[in-house]
Amino acid sequence: MNLTAKTRNRLHLQDRVVTSRFSSLLTTHSALFTSSSPLFPRNPLFPASGTATGSFKGLRAKSKILAAACLLASVPGGSHAEDVRSRAQRSPQEVATALAAHYGHSMKEVAYIPALAMIGRLDIAAWSADASVLPEVERIAAGATTPPGQLSGSAMAGHLIYARLGQVERVSAALGMALDAAGQPVKSLPNSGQMSDSVFMDCPLLAAAARLKGDPRYLVACRNHYEFMRTMCLRSDGIYRHSPLCEAAWGRGNGFPALGLALVLRELQPGTPDHAFYQKELQAHLRALLPHQDKDGLWHQVIDHPESYAEFSATCMIGFAIHQGLREGWLDRATFGPAADRAWEAIKLRIALDGERVEGVCTGTGAQKTLEDYFKRTAIFGRDDRGGAMALLLAVERAAAK
Numbered sequence: 001m002n003l004t005a006k007t008r009n010r011l012h013l014q015d016r017v018v019t020s021r022f023s024s025l026l027t028t029h030s031a032l033f034t035s036s037s038p039l040f041p042r043n044p045l046f047p048a049s050g051t052a053t054g055s056f057k058g059l060r061a062k063s064k065i066l067a068a069a070c071l072l073a074s075v076p077g078g079s080h081a082e083d084v085r086s087r088a089q090r091s092p093q094e095v096a097t098a099l100a101a102h103y104g105h106s107m108k109e110v111a112y113i114p115a116l117a118m119i120g121r122l123d124i125a126a127w128s129a130d131a132s133v134l135p136e137v138e139r140i141a142a143g144a145t146t147p148p149g150q151l152s153g154s155a156m157a158g159h160l161i162y163a164r165l166g167q168v169e170r171v172s173a174a175l176g177m178a179l180d181a182a183g184q185p186v187k188s189l190p191n192s193g194q195m196s197d198s199v200f201m202d203c204p205l206l207a208a209a210a211r212l213k214g215d216p217r218y219l220v221a222c223r224n225h226y227e228f229m230r231t232m233c234l235r236s237d238g239i240y241r242h243s244p245l246c247e248a249a250w251g252r253g254n255g256f257p258a259l260g261l262a263l264v265l266r267e268l269q270p271g272t273p274d275h276a277f278y279q280k281e282l283q284a285h286l287r288a289l290l291p292h293q294d295k296d297g298l299w300h301q302v303i304d305h306p307e308s309y310a311e312f313s314a315t316c317m318i319g320f321a322i323h324q325g326l327r328e329g330w331l332d333r334a335t336f337g338p339a340a341d342r343a344w345e346a347i348k349l350r351i352a353l354d355g356e357r358v359e360g361v362c363t364g365t366g367a368q369k370t371l372e373d374y375f376k377r378t379a380i381f382g383r384d385d386r387g388g389a390m391a392l393l394l395a396v397e398r399a400a401a402k
Contacts, residue, residue, distance in 0.1 A: 087349050092402060093127065095348050096395035098355025100124050103388035104137075107144040112157035112201065113385050114140075119164050120392035127399070138165060150177060153191050153201030160263075163208035171209055178206060178221040185221035188228035195367050196233040196240040196253045199226060200260030207267035219274060222264065229257075230281075238288025239303050243367035248374045249303040252362060255317030255390075258285055262321040265330070279330050282321065286331065289318055290339055297342030301362055302374050309379050312350055312360040316390035319343035323397040344398050351391055361387035 090098075104117030118137045125133035141162060147155050151174055162170035177189050192198035206222035209215070233240045235247065242253035261282040268275040292303045298310035299318055322340045325331035350359040363378040364386070380387065 083353065084349065086353055087351065088345070090348055090353075092344070092395050092399035093124075095351055095355070096120065096124055096392060096399055097128075098353070099351065099388055099392040099395060100355070102354075102356040102383070103385060103392055105140070107140050107158070107161075109155075110144045110146050110158035110161075111154045112160070113154075113389050115158040115161040117385070117389040117392055118161050120389065120396050122164065123396045123400075137161070141165060141167075141170075146173065150191060153193065153195075153198055156189075156191060156205055157201045159205055160208065163205060163212060166212070168212050171205065171212055174205065175209055175218065178209070178218055183217070185217050185224055188225050189221075192225075192229060193243070193367065194232060195243045196229065196250075197242075197256040199229050199257040200263070201256070203260050204263035204267065207264045211267050223274070223277070226264075226278075226281075233257075237304075238284055239292070240285075242374075245367050245369050246371060248368065248371040250362075250365065250368075250374050251299055251301045251303055251308075251311040251314030252317065252365070254285075254289060254299070254303050255314040258282070258289070258321035259317040259393075261285065262324045265328070266324075282325060283331065286318070286322055286325065286336065290336070293339055293342065297339075297344075297346030301377065301379070302371065305371070305375075308375055310346075310360055311362050311379070312347065312358055313362065313387050313390045315343050315347055316387070316394040319347065320390070320394045320397050323394065323401050327397070327401045340401075344394070347391060347394060356383050356388075357381070358384050358387035358391055 100117075100121045104114060104119075104121045107114035107118070118140065121133055122137060124130075144158075156174055159171055159174040162174075177191065178186060180186050189198070189202050192202065203222050203226050206218045206225065210217075210219035210222070232244060233242070233253075235241055235249065239249045240254050240257055241247050242250040261278055265275065265278050265282065268278065289299065289303065292306075293299055294306060294310060296310065298312075298315045300306055301308040301311045301314075303314075319340060322331065322336050322343065326333055326336055326340055351357070359381045361380040361384045363380055365374070365377050368374050368377075
């Protein structure tokens with residue numbers, strides 16, 4: 001589907017306003033974006049001489065100008081060049097620790113975003129031998145309320161924190177919809193919303209329940225639900241449409257399946273048929289995503305539309321899955337190693353030094369009716385719990401890989 005003339009004109013107008021607003025800023029700091037810069041070694045916007053010249057034809061080039069301007073404009077005073085260099089020089093442990101200072105410290109109602117951030121904090125505590133984190137996370141998790149009625153995908157995935165803490169009763173309480181009245185695994189869970197998000201929202205908890213409870217029915221339910229979602233949302237080119245409403249391959253709508261498959265594999269015994277199945281599925285999905293990573297290391301708001309904006313959270317999720325796959329030996333390093341490195345370098349440049357601000361996170365997004373609707377979704381530059389949690393997962397996994 002092509003963008004309507006109205007949307008294309010709107011994007012061009014937005015680009016002209018942004019380019020005008022930041023033109024002096026870009027000229028002043030264009031040396032950071034030369035083809036020879038160690039921070040952006042493959043950026044095609046600026047010539048090797050370091051001057052911001054050229055026609056910048058096309059929406060794709062203009063979206064990169066916008067990203068560069070936002071990155072530079074985000075620095076609160078001081079030297080932009082020094083800030084960007086400081087961001088680039090950080091270790092994964094330093095980035096993870098900075099993020100953990102801001103994210104994963106509250107969860108009033110069980111939901112996946114704070115749950116993932118708390119899981120990241122627990123991983124960091126293991127490095128640092130910080131005995132205070134576990135009781136704090138246990139206190140936060142104990143105080144969180146479970147929404148009444150059928151659990152949403154977010155609430156279901158939020159119970160991953162209880163799986164991590166080994167709290168079988170809390171996990172069991174979330175699994176009522178996984179078995180039918182006769183106690184048999186359902187063919188699919190009713191909370192999917194017919195969105196590819198559900199590969200993450202439901203499948204990892206089902207796999208965790210099978211391990212924690214020693215009950216293979218939950219692994220059957222996991223496989224049933226995954227195959228249902230794959231049939232509904234996986235396109236013939238190996239990437240996911242977000243929902244059957246349209247063919248748009250939303251960025252986070254592909255990050256969710258990548259993250260979900262990686263987390264399912266964590267729960268399975270290597271060498272088993274189930275592990276082999278999900279490993280093959282993850283390999284195929286990530287292989288389909290590789291050609292859509294841009295030269296800066298990012299995946300975009302619409303995966304196969306590079307003129308859409310570079311999107312932070314999808315890159316974190318896909319990057320996490322690739323890093324874990326490399327560390328566990330599920331992926332070929334020669335094929336996927338460079339993509340992992342580029343994703344990490346791009347993401348850490350988009351995390352503020354204090355760990356609170358993240359840059360380029362698509363706002364919460366349900367199933368949209370058209371490709372154009374995904375292009376219109378707001379990108380958040382600032383504090384964002386979702387972006388912070390996903391970045392924390394990636395930073396922790398990058399540290400483990402190193």
